[in-house]
Amino acid sequence: MDLAAVARRLEIADLYAAYAACLDADELEAWPDFFTEDCHYRITSAENYEAGMPLGLIYATSRRMLKDRVSALREANIYEPQRYRHLISGIAIAKDEGNAVDVEASLLAVRTMQDGAMTMFAAGRYIDRAVRAADGWKFATKLVVLDSRRIDTLLAIPL
Amino acid sequence: MDQHGLTWPKEGNARVPYKVFADPELYRAELDRIFLGPSWQFLVLANELPEPGDYKTTFVGETPIIVARGEDGQIHAMLNRCAHRGNLVCLKAKGHTNDGLTCVYHSWRYDLAGNLQSVAFRRGVGGKGGMPADFRLEDHGLTRLRTSEFSGLVFGTLSPYAPPLAEYLGNQIGSHIARVFTGTPKVLGTTSQILHNNWKLYVENVKDTYHASLLHTFFTTFRVSRLTNPGGVGIAENGAHHFSYTQGGAHGDQAESDKAYAGIQSMRDDIRLEDPRFLDVVDEIGDGITIQILSVFPNFVLQQINNSLALRLVLPRGPDETELLWTYFGFEEDDAAMTERRLQQANLVGPAGYVSMEDGAVGGFVQRAIKGGADACSVIEMGGHEHLSQDTRTTEASIRGFWNAYRGLMGL
Missing domain, CATH: 3.90.380.10 (Naphthalene 1,2-dioxygenase Alpha Subunit; Chain A, domain 1)
Structure with missing residues (x-):
């Protein structure tokens, strides 16, 4: 592995760390900035993914749709105060094209409600494609494949 | 009326006692009188089971159900409970089988309409054990639901008193x-x-x-x-x-x-x-x-x-x-x-x-x-x-x- 490839691995690890920190710190307004303008973002279950079903619990085909998601969460949707803690591990570059990489990673999100109740809310993997843009790496595709088909109560904050 | 320890308010349907949302006894009664009673329960979209041998599991209330397209091309629904000693017959949420359904516990085997086809060691071993001579396979099938289809939606009921589906709707x-x-x-x-x-x-x-x-x-x-x-x-x-x-x-x-x-x-x-x-x-x-x-x-x-x-x-x-x-x-x-x-x-x-x-x-x-x-x-x-x-x-x-x-x- 050449040094540039090593550097990319570190950059991609940083990308996921920053992504998790953004969501977990409730900086949702900054979340769309992790994506390209014409990104694809989808949350689905392993059951749907393995059956080739195209459904997304959240399904977006542009960064502006992600912004709309955030403004709906902030201005329209009603849900109890809650926070996630994302643990992202096993970040593996499946394909390295230099300025674009296919990446897979495991995720675990623990959800904590205002009364302190904690739930193992989501476990699964990211199947992503990141591309190098002028201002750093961006996700062109983020596919969140959850191990379970079940969502406890609701899924407001993105994963 | 006073049933299940509850007297409904005199205002009728414009009042609902909160007790009906929390009482465990009422809940048990609902499973029997509503879900297992004379109502039709949605089971599956007919198109979800396109081929004979396709099956899926679901529930009527809390009761586990198997829905399958049989060798005859018809959709059948039956309890997912072995007629022997009550084990789940289908463990997978959905799948396809070419040789019916076999309970993993003692290998009792059913066809996709729920008819018992065979019992392992029915005749015993070396002339010892086995089922009594008067044991009849046809008396021990899976309990079947009545099924009916409307616009490609398959409904089922366990009650003989549910009216025909079209009339019910x-x-x-x-x-x-x-x-x-x-x-x-x-x-x-x-x-x-x-x-x-x-x-x-x-x-x-x-x-x-x-x-x-x-x-x-x-x-x-x-x-x-x-x-x-x-x-x-x-x-x-x-x-x-x-x-x-x-x-x-x-x-x-x-x-x-x-x-x-x-x-x-x-x-x-x-x-x-x-x-x-x-x-x-x-x-x-x-x-x-x-x-x-x-x-x-x-x-x-x-x-x-x-x-x-x-x-x-x-x-x-x-x-x-x-x-x-x-x-x-x-x-x-x-x-x-x-x-x-x-x-x-x-x-x-x-x-x-x-x-x-x-x-x-x-x-x-x-x-x-x-x-x-x-x-x-x-x-x-x-x-x-x-x-x-x-x-x-x-x-x-x-x-x-x-x-x-x-x-x-x-x-x-």
């Missing part, structure tokens, strides 16, 4: 189911939600046309649907089933509508979608109904929100827990643009739905609020005290209809 509800099925259904995906509330709180929510644009502020804020759009509710005679409908989408008199919503917390005037492609709507049915939410007693919902079509099955999991199973579908005849439209509009519904995520939580809020309030009642008087069809959605008539049918079956 009635013409009006039947025609509003049929209008949605303009093609051959094709599943786009499934999901489920665990709701921390009694199943009836979700059913009330489905039938509640009053809350839609108030709780779901996305509807109002982004002018997707308002109570000021023309619409109404159709209710089965005994109240059991309903459909609500909205006509004309976001059009109509905007100024008049804004005035009606002025001062209501759900109204924000300064927000617009940056990428409204997901609201690119086609009137595919051609009758001007943009939103139709339809329920079949006790726990099935058919949803048409613009081009987002879904089935919802409300499964009781205890007095204060419910699983809501979603099956999103389109049609085999859809072109790529229509499929994309349905996927985009699916953002409106489901656990993360712009106009449905609140429904996942609000039942739990009620469940928490009624603790210690077993003697108190809800007030359901919007639109009067009857459960008749109305050409307005500012009514709770279909909720009263549900309670009318519920009380009938429960003897309350």
